[in-house]
Amino acid sequence: MxxxxxxxxxxxxxxxxxxxxxxxxxxxxxxxxxxxxxxxxxxxxxxxxxxxxxxxxxxxGGVVYGRVxxxxxPRWWERMPVQRWVTRRSTMVMTPTQALTVDFRTQDWGSPPYNGATAxxxxxxxxxxxxxxxxxxxxxxxxxxxxxxxxxxxxxxxxxxxxxxxxxxxxxxxxxxxxxxxxxxxxxxxxVANEAAHLTLGVKQTLALPRQAIEERFAVSGRDGVDIEILGCTRGIPGGGFLYTNLDSVSIGVVLGLEGIRDARTRPEELIADLKRHPAVAPLIKGGEQIEHSAHLIPEGGYHAMxxxxxxxxxxxxxxxxxxxxxxxxxxxxxxxxxxxxxxxxxxxxxxxxxxxxxxxxxxxxxxxxxxxxxxxxxxxANFPQLVLSDRVQRDYPGFLCDVVQGLFQVDNPQPKPGLRTLVRRSARRNGVRMRDLVRDSWTGMRGLR
Missing domain, CATH: 3.50.50.60 (FAD/NAD(P)-binding domain)
Structure with missing residues (x-):
């Protein structure tokens, strides 16, 4: 034409x-x-x-990465409506009674041109x-x-x-x-033949908290903020959770595979309630007043679902x-x-x-x-979404990782400390993890990071 x-x-x-x-x-x-x-x-x-x-x-329910x-x-950071600049990024893996967190903080993200922001x-x-x-x-x-x-x-x-x-x-x-x-x-x-398999439902609650309480509990000051992504908080339903800081509120929620919600017959609000009660999360949001509850479909199928x-x-x-x-x-x-x-x-x-x-x-x-x-x-x-939402990653690996780390830090004198190999094998048996699956999934992940 x-x-x-x-x-x-x-x-x-x-x-x-x-x-x-x-x-x-x-x-x-x-x-x-x-x-x-x-x-x-x-x-x-x-x-x-x-x-x-x-x-x-x-x-x-996430973070804006503005470098694009x-x-x-030009100099977008001087004009964009920002709540907080994310200077601390955490990934948390949890079971109902455990939580393992990899926490990274840098002040390089707290000055122009910045890395990410909540908004x-x-x-x-x-x-x-x-x-x-x-x-x-x-x-x-x-x-x-x-x-x-x-x-x-x-x-x-x-x-x-x-x-x-x-x-x-x-x-x-x-x-x-x-x-x-x-x-x-x-x-x-x-x-795409089966659209539901490539969609997730994000459900978020915004909780009002005093700015001072946020800064004290999350160990930040000024306009610095925190983004925490969570695995193992969805009762085995493919998905994950999140918690991040705004200026005078925090947002907490879950992202769940549509087919998983259907099969589990579980309402997202129940999972958010579980997350809010978890001992690793409850002290951070104590006293928060809910001011928003919202939901949104997310296309998480990745490259193959485009x-x-x-x-x-x-x-x-x-x-x-x-x-x-x-x-x-x-x-x-x-x-x-x-x-x-x-x-x-x-x-x-x-x-x-x-x-x-x-x-x-x-x-x-x-x-x-x-x-x-x-x-x-x-x-x-392209293959990461399938790996992350797989049953092993969602149901088996959180407990496996938490048990290994608990074994490393636990002191059982007069018994000698177990070796790492023993801890890995014992935790794998306890959580139904087969070593060949762990090796294959690790290799898939490493190939994606090349």
Missing amino acids: TYAGPGSESTVVGEVTRTFDVVVVGAGPAGSAAALEVARAGHSVALVERGPFPGSKNVY LDELV HRADLDAWLAELAIEAGAVLIPSTVATGLLRDRSGQVVGVRTDRPDGDLTAGVVIACDGVNSFLAKEAGMYR PELIGDGMLVAGDAAAMCLAAGIWLEGVNFALGAGMYAGRAAAAALAAGDTSKQGLAGYRTLLERSFVLADHRRL
């Missing part, structure tokens, strides 16, 4: 132009980054958001969308994209909406409409493209959404400039993703 570009004829209904060079659906991080890049390239772009404002329907913003927003999605999304609007994007809130518009050849040329004033036409549609993207499905871009990313007149980015990295010690999503949205915007602008918005004309998107961390990291860690 040859597209006329910014000078093409458009119609106006009320105050909203109905024809744009690009329509971006979804004003989350991916959508706003895409709209920002398109607007900066001098093309007209509509940013369609089904909520009354960007961030109104978003919940969030170096390419989008409220309502604030973050609104800020990112405002950057796109300042660059020239048109925000269309309270609008649902109900389907795709196609020309006679079948190429996507816009979206249908639930607005009474009509649909939106464009040379390129960028679908950033979140997990389980209806637009990508309608376009036939999803290939849909087609490019179609005739259409690109897919962010959660709609399953670009959430859930690989054990790496739990990242917003940075991949920002990167993918940025590259989608650039690819769309290049295709418009070349007058070719077909699948071939938009192929530069894949090239940009391949050359960046977005697909490079996903490809390298």
